[in-house]
Amino acid sequence: MHIAEGFLPPAHAVGWTLAAAPFVVxxxxxxxxxxxxxxxNTLLLGAAGAFTFVLSAxxxxxxxxxxxxxxxxxxxxxxxxxxxxxxxxxxxxxxQALLLAHGGLTTLGANVVAFAVVGPWAGYGAYRLxxxxxxxxxxxxxAAMVVADLATYVTTAAQLALALPDAETGIAGAxxxxxxxxxxxxxxxxxxxxxxxxxxxxxxxxxxRPELERLGLLAPAPEPxx
Amino acid sequence: MTRxxxxxxxxxxxxxxxxxxxxxxxxxxxxxxxxxxxxAALAEERGAQPWFESVFSPSSAEVESxxxxxxxxxxxxxxxxxxxxxxxxxxxxxxxxDGGT
Numbered sequence: 001m002h003i004a005e006g007f008l009p010p011a012h013a014v015g016w017t018l019a020a021a022p023f024v025v026x027x028x029x030x031x032x033x034x035x036x037x038x039x040x041n042t043l044l045l046g047a048a049g050a051f052t053f054v055l056s057a058x059x060x061x062x063x064x065x066x067x068x069x070x071x072x073x074x075x076x077x078x079x080x081x082x083x084x085x086x087x088x089x090x091x092x093x094x095x096q097a098l099l100l101a102h103g104g105l106t107t108l109g110a111n112v113v114a115f116a117v118v119g120p121w122a123g124y125g126a127y128r129l130x131x132x133x134x135x136x137x138x139x140x141x142x143a144a145m146v147v148a149d150l151a152t153y154v155t156t157a158a159q160l161a162l163a164l165p166d167a168e169t170g171i172a173g174a175x176x177x178x179x180x181x182x183x184x185x186x187x188x189x190x191x192x193x194x195x196x197x198x199x200x201x202x203x204x205x206x207x208x209r210p211e212l213e214r215l216g217l218l219a220p221a222p223e224p225x226x
Numbered sequence: 227m228t229r230x231x232x233x234x235x236x237x238x239x240x241x242x243x244x245x246x247x248x249x250x251x252x253x254x255x256x257x258x259x260x261x262x263x264x265x266a267a268l269a270e271e272r273g274a275q276p277w278f279e280s281v282f283s284p285s286s287a288e289v290e291s292x293x294x295x296x297x298x299x300x301x302x303x304x305x306x307x308x309x310x311x312x313x314x315x316x317x318x319x320x321x322x323x324d325g326g327t
Contacts, residue, residue, distance in 0.1 A: 001262070002262045003262075003265075003266075004262065004266040004269075004276070005276065005278055005279065005280045006276035006277050006278035006279065007266060007269050007274050007276055009277075010277065043308045043311055043312060044308070046304055046307075046308050047304075047305055047308040047309070049301075049304070050300075050301040050302070050303075050304035050305040050308065051301065051305060052301075053297060053298075053300060053301030053304070054297075054298050054301030054302050054305065055301075056297075057294050057295075057297035057298040057301065058294075058298055059260055059294075060245050061245065061248045061249050061252075061258045062248050062258075063247070063248045063251070064248075065248075065252060065255070065256025065257070065258060066256070066258055066259050066260065066261050066264060067258040067259070067260055067261070068260060068261040068262070095297060096297070097280070098281065098282060099282065099284075099293050099297075100284065100290060100293050100294060100297070101280035101282065101283040101284060101290075102262070104278065104280055105278070105281065106277075106278045153261075156265070157265075160265060160269060163269075163274070164269055164272045164273065164274055166272075174272070177268065178265060178268065181261055181264050181265045181268060182261050182265065185261050186261075188244050188248070189244075191244060192240075192241050192244040192245060195237050195240045195241050195244075196241055198237055199234065199237050199238070199241075202230075202233075202234065202237075203309055204309075204312070206313075207309060207312040207313040207315075207316050208312045208316070209316075211312075
């Protein structure tokens with residue numbers, strides 16, 4: 001989902017940067033508030049950032065004969081709501097743009113919108129929907145991880161199609177071509193990421209139940225029988 | 227407890243299978259090129275002209291993979307630290323409850 005440095009025309013680069021900026025500023029405020037008002041959650045905040053740091057660094061093979069990387073943004077979106085991920089995701093993308101020549105500064109805005117805004121919000125929507133129809137925390141987390149991952153890559157394909165529309169078939173034709181690069185490859189990776197998210201939240205439920213209850217993810221349990 | 231361990235093992239197995247199966251089924255015919263690079267190549271084919279260079283590019287594939295490993299290590303390290311702290315906190319609370327009253 002990283003659009004390479006310099007690949008978006010200047011007008012698009014500026015446009016996406018302006019679109020991303022308010023989300024990142026708002027996200028930074030949310031992180032600062034969270035740390036100040038609920039310092040006991042700082043550890044979990046670190047876990048959310050670390051999770052997306054690891055997952056977005058690892059490129060995995062897929063059934064299509066190409067490889068890609070997961071995003072890991074769904075976990076933090078479920079824990080702290082999506083705005084927080086706008087900041088954490090941007091830090092990941094900056095690290096990769098500056099040190100790894102992966103993504104770039106001119107495409108940072110577009111990549112932030114895909115990875116740190118659309119992905120987390122779509123994942124959070126999938127989580128809320130799952131909970132509303134009676135799914136538990138873990139099915140909700142699975143849905144959030146899968147949808148956040150896929151939504152990020154679909155957004156990247158759309159951004160590239162907007163910048164490079166097809167001569168005959170226009171933006172829609174270009175979208176089909178860019179989706180064919182990303183979409184199928186991403187499906188097994190998104191499912192794997194969903195399973196990893198379930199593993200993370202099982203560990204959190206076992207070791208951080210009071211924190212998850214305070215965040216409203218789990219109903220307070222009756223006194224455990226020991 | 228054993229049931230919980232079994233579920234954990236099955237989840238880990240599921241992740242491993244999802245990653246390993248493509249490699250096994252493929253039998254060495256594909257190069258597993260990254261989709262980001264493929265998309266960039268497709269964009270160039272369609273007339274995209276990069277107008278800005280990365281401020282810093284790793285000078286070789288080895289350096290690049292090392293930096294990716296660094297990113298994963300930082301994330302994995304912090305994640306392990308947090309889960310360890312949370313677990314320690316819980317165990318301490320539990321033993322305090324057992325010791326008191």
